[in-house]
Amino acid sequence: MSQFVPGRGIYTDIKTRLIPYYVSDITDGFTYRVIPAAVYIFFTNILPAMAFAQDMYDHANKSYGTNEVLLSSAMAGIIFGLFSGTPLCIVGVTGPISIFNYTVYNLMEPRGTPYFQFMCWICLWSMVLHFLVAITNSVNFMRYVTKYSCISFGLFINIVYIQKGIQILAHQFAIRDDSSGFASIVVALVMALFGLAAHFFGTKSHYVHPLFRKFVKDFGTPLSVVFFTGFIHFGGRLKYVDFARLPITRSFRPTSPDRPESWYIPFWQDISVGDVFLALPFGILLTILFYFDHNVSSLMCQSDEFPLKKPSSFHYDFMLLGITTGISGILGIPAPNGLIPQAPLHTEALCVHEHDYATGKDRVVRVVEQRLSNIIQGLLTLVLMTRPFLVVLGQIPQAVLAGLFFIMAIGALNENEVVQKLRFLFTDPLSRENMGFPRHYFLLQRKWFLIFLALQLTAFGFEFGITCTKGAIGFPGVLMFFMILAIYFPTFIPQDQMRMLDSQAADDLILKSLKFEKNE
Incomplete structure (x- = not known):
């Protein structure tokens, strides 16, 4: 007979994942693939985070900035x-947490409540709740999360990235003149064009040697950031344009003038x-957000599309996330959690491909499963807080941030299943066979295909819609609602159709730590 064992999930994760594979997680990292993966994820992590810093800086009275x-x-x-x-899961500052932080500020500032103390209590309550969730093995519920929730949320994140890019460009007209605004739009769009061209050249084309194509794919985005940062200094008419750049402060010092050194x-x-107890419901909302956001990020970076060999860890990692959440509150910085789309992009960057000349396509033969690339990108980020690198960071035009958002969002949207289904619907039926669509699209009954697509778009619509209102702080509740709703889809969708429409988010190797038997 099964029985509840507190901490069983944490113990299982440490015993089956952390301890047996820790040494190989280090030694397996001594390979070339780690270098481009660390560089790529460093840029795709830190530059969007700078845009979120700008967001919080503008909406929360300079409470958070670049250094935080x-x-x-x-x-x-x-x-x-x-x-x-x-x-493999990349953790950092996300769009939802930036929305959460400045929404709390807008709610509490009129009451005269000290913001940083209140946010600290939110994080401390959330840390306790993280521990409770992990100790009671409640992360096990993530085994019921299917690709429906992950894909809908991924679509939301990518559309938000496009929205943020547009907001950055629109903001240029307010803080600079029209010439700067229009020039910023051109820089962002041209950068996006080159970045996406590099991505598609590296993944879809058949020109030149596969190794060169792989190099272009690995370093195309970072090189686009570097090139277009220097592009504004090329002279000509550009020297008359006053581009807005990233705001920086003193090295290793808080941004807000309202807090001590x-x-x-x-x-x-x-x-x-x-106010201490008023912070509790906010802490509950933050925990719900991280429960979904972080664990879905972890599931997506260990998706069944990647041939992973090492098991996973969910309960222990969620407890660890609780620790970083509490530390963040005490330090007065945004609490980090799993990043979408950066986490799966990290795994993709670590894939070793082999070119199959018979089919003319690259195939993934293995993934370099290690921890060095995550550590390296973290150390590189810390180095940015030193004065010389802060000055360099301060040279990046805000238009480049917008271009990076477009590159990440459009590149990921092209692979998103909702977008693929929409593309399938609008493709000439006589041409569908040669367009590379999944075979099950042709086997599905049109009725259930459309119903499931409508359900995915509905989830996205509610997730995106609430973030555009004053009720944005209720965003975690929307995530949880649709995650639970997906459990009931098999009650009204035929099983044969359901198997083609949806499936578990990861394979059994990854979900093993969420499916342990309590009576073992």
């Missing part, structure tokens, strides 16, 4: 690289007992 986001991202990369059971937040001072 750098410190949060560096801490997350180093701690999860060194100690997590899923080092120290990173430590005296969370027991100047805050009432009532």
Whole structure:
């Protein structure tokens, strides 16, 4: 007879994943693939985070800035690289947490509640709740999460990235003149064009040698950032354009003028007992957000499309996330969690491909499963907090951030299943056979194909819609609702159709730690 064993999930993760594979996680990292993966994920992690820093800087009265986001991202990369059971999962500052942070500010500032103390209590409550969720093995519920939730959420994140890119460009007209605004649009669009061209050249074309194509794919995005940062200095008419750049502050110092030089937040001072307990419901919302966001990121970077050989860790990693959440509150920085789309992009960057000349396509033969690339990108982020590199960071035009958002979003959207289904619907039926669509699209009954697509678009619509309202803080509840709703799809969709429409998010090797038998 099964029985509840507190901490069983954490114990299983440490016993079956962390301890047996820790040495190989280091030694397996001594290979070339780690270098481009670390460089690529460093750029795709830190530059969007800078845009979120700008978002919080503008909407929360300079409470968070470049240094806070750098410190949060560096801490997350180093701690999860060194100690997590899923080092492939990239952890950092996300769009949802930036929305959460400035929404809390807008709610609490009129009450006169000290913001950093209140946020610290939110994070401390959330840390306790993370521990409770992990100890009670409640992360097990993630075994019921299917690709429906992951794909819908991935679509949401990519559309938000496009939205953020547009917002950055629109903001240029407000903080600079029209010439800067229009020039920024051109720089962002041309950068996106080149970045996406590099990606498609490296993955879809058959020109030149596969090794060169792989190099272009590995370094195309970072080189686009470097090139277009220098592009504004090329002279000509550009020298008359006043491009807005990333705002920077003193090295290793907090941004907000309302807090002391120290990173430590005296969370027991100047805050009432009532506000301490008022922080609890916010802590619950933050925990729900991280429960979904982080674990889905972990599932996506260990998706069954990647031939992974090492098992996973969910309960232990969620407890570790609780620790970083509590530390973030005490330091007065945004709490980091799993990143979409960066986490699966990290795994993709670590894939070793082999060119099959018989089919003319590259195929993935293995994934370099290690923890060095995560640690390296975390250390590189920490180095950015030193003055020389802060100055370099301050030279990046905000238009380049917009271009990077477009590259990441459009590249990921092209592979998103919802977009593929929409493309299938609007493709000439006589041409579908030669367009490379999945075979099950042709076997599905049109009725259930359309119903399931509508359900995916509905989830996306509600997720995106609530973030555009004053009720944005309720975003975690929307995520949880659709995750639970997906469990009931088999009650009204025929089983033969359901098997083709949806499936578990990862294979049995990865989900093993979520399916352990409590009576073993």
